[in-house]
Amino acid sequence: MSASNAQSPGLKTYFKTPEGRYKLQYEKTHPSGLLHYSHGKVVTQVTFAQLKDKPVPQPTPASSTLSSTSGVRLAAARLLGGGNGSRALSFVGGNGTSKTVSGNSRIGSLVGHGVSGSTNGPISSNYDGKGTYLIFNVGDTLFVSDFNSQDKDPIKAIHFSNSNPVCHAFDPEAKDGHDLVIGLSSGDVYSVSLRQQLQDLGKKLVGAQHYNKDGTLNNSRCTSIAWVPEGDGLFVVAHADGNLYIYEKNKDGTGDSSFPVIKDPTQYSVAHARSSKSNAISRWHICQGSINNISFSVDGMFLATVGRDGYLRVFDYSKEQLICGGKSYYGALLCCAWSPDSKYILTGGEEDLVQVWSMDDRKVVAWGEGHNSWVSGVAFDPFWSPPSSDNTGEGVMYRFGSVGQDTQLLLWDLVMDEIVVPLRRCPPGGSPTFSGGSPHAIWDNVSPVGTLQAAPSIRDVPKLSPVVAHRVHAEPLSGLIFTHESVLTVCREGHLKIWMRPGHAENQSSSGSETLLGGLKDKPILTNKVGSSSLRQ
């Protein structure tokens, strides 16, 4: 809506980074008339979803798909990038530093394989079901926008009559119809087929399976939801009361779905359903107070949780075992995300810091200082590669981003050498109080499995300064997603902005939609078939 721009004078439509200029390509929003009573109370989250070209795409030999559409597919992957889970590893092949999009922060960042370049405009009845979509919640409504269209308005609105959708996740690897899960503030959970929603002309959820109906299992707010990578239809729902549940999609929860009373609410405990017919199949009691965000490592081995109590916890998912974790400097943690290689976890929270947690060291190895308010979204950039190839071995560089309630997007570089001997202990403009300290302190012995670290002292943690700080919205931000060609930011009120990476926006026309769609239709892309078979699987 133009209103969103009118409200935000002085916001630049580009920002500069060492590698070039990121340019605002297009925006997505919701009808401005929507001012539901709950508007503003519910924070918008966004999910990136790419639908395959067939309803049930069984793995097919690559040769059979090398038709004219394969080029389109590849182009889409090049444009939109990434993938979810280990499948993406094959996609990027030799590039060791940029592997995949993990389920980051509050955003299920999920990418499928195929895409169509022809879904501009509203969905019609002969809608073919292919495409890349952004799913975001505002008030009592879940909106779906066409990622490749210039159109600001969503193509689909799904209303929930008795509660608000608050979190959602998409599984591009879904083996059957249901690929979208939605958690509500009432605790209710639905799984649906995204394609089926797009094909339906109504304003209600269609063909949904309902879990935790009317909050019978748990009536506290859903806070975060994620598909288990390679999990065969398993998904995890975290709640505001410190519990998380594992569900199996398509399984009727007819059995006794109650769980034993939690004996010691201060302790982590896992309970399995009493009845084999029950859905949820297990309950993990994580902590007292809300779980604010969950994130699976790319390989699906680890599950990270952050919560109101300020702790990051890392679990071995299949063993249901607490591996490690630690306390924030102070206050609640709000978001978490894994590095593409599952070695690092970012957290953001109420101490205005981005923390970098090392799985090898089982402790915080760096603090990113630069936000002026709470950090609400963090993500590694899986498509980033260091500008020079000098970095070998230990000198791996990571690029990550964070967004905050200060309306800023910050980009950070993490060089491992810098962590060992932190060079930037005193950020420009920062207080000299932070200087000094004992760098060796971070190389204390690794703590034993299953123990949680106390809050680190301010002197013991090396500090990072952002490479870029840019005010992207007028409202506090709630999340970000890295795609191959862009960074996507979203604010709490449900406005989305798509920032094209340097080199992608510059040599293209001013219209985002045209570039994407035009690009897809153009011949040059068809010639670029390298890696298309690996892309398929």
Place this chain on the structure above:
Amino acid sequence: MGAAGSKLEKALGDQFPEGERYFGLENFGNTCYCNSVLQALYFCVPFREQLLEYYGNNKTQGDADDNLLTCLAELFSQICSQKKKTGVIAPKRFVQRVKKQNELFRSYMHQDAHEFLNFLLNELVDILEKESNAAKASPETSSPSEKTANGPRSLQPNGVQKEPLVTWVHKNFQGILTNETRCLRCETVTARDETFLDLSLDIEQNSSITSCLRNFSSTETLNAEDKFFCDKCCSLQEAQKRMKIKKPPHILVIHLKRFKYIEQLGRYKKLSYRVVFPLELKLSNTVEDADSEYSLFAVVVHVGSGPNHGHYVSLVKSHNHWLFFDDENVEMIDESAVQTFFGSAQEYSSNTDHGYILFYESLK
């Protein structure tokens, strides 16, 4: 009121904390500034306990020296000795005393809750100091420190320091700031200490308390019109100035400067900025790395769009429950409701309930 009281009791059920009382306070015409601050102070447990202890030790002396301190002690004692667990009390004597003492609060106009808190704490300190001096019967019959209506009180700068009396009010609320000034010519650092009972912070749109505290302690350059007189150079010099917290208080009271004088308008304007405040806080702008943690236990909220009208309510944490006090009314709220009082991310928002004074207690 009775019904509301029983509703709260029902809500708390068997979780109702033993010996705790939750009483609304009657409004005597725009006295919500007073009520909201009183509730925050009542649920400042160390302050309440010491006040009641003081009351216990002093009430036998009779009514001869009726003052603000005894009126407050009497009110708190009245609340905590109620048979019922919930209800409404009229803080009549206390409010009368306030109006008698300070003409500022005598009118029925809208008053500033922070000004009231400041007045009250300074008044209590003065009374305690007077009593202590009288008790000692020392030659200096009365030396009440100069009354500063607003802002920190100054100690003598590094000179011969008269040992200041530390009352239990000081022990709860007083911290020490150090104002470091470095002359850019001779590099000499002059440090001057000031005590404070609360910190008044400038605020920015879409920021956090952490960020406001950082700005509070950020380095400021004194130059041009505003040079510093360096004792060593014996002249006005450019200098860098910085405020740090030398001794963090046990109870940290943070006042957000939401009422700002706008010169172009020639009047005060309310800043409705969204300033997030965490339930736990650490001070990083300390002289030593304190890393000591604070926990939020009360928020005085200003409701309304302007500085000259509106309403005050308070949020209070007691025995791990959050309660909402609006004059007579007391309700239980969820912890997550606290964040609805952060402010507005955009101007001209319909949300006018903004956190104004924050009360943190040290966990140490």
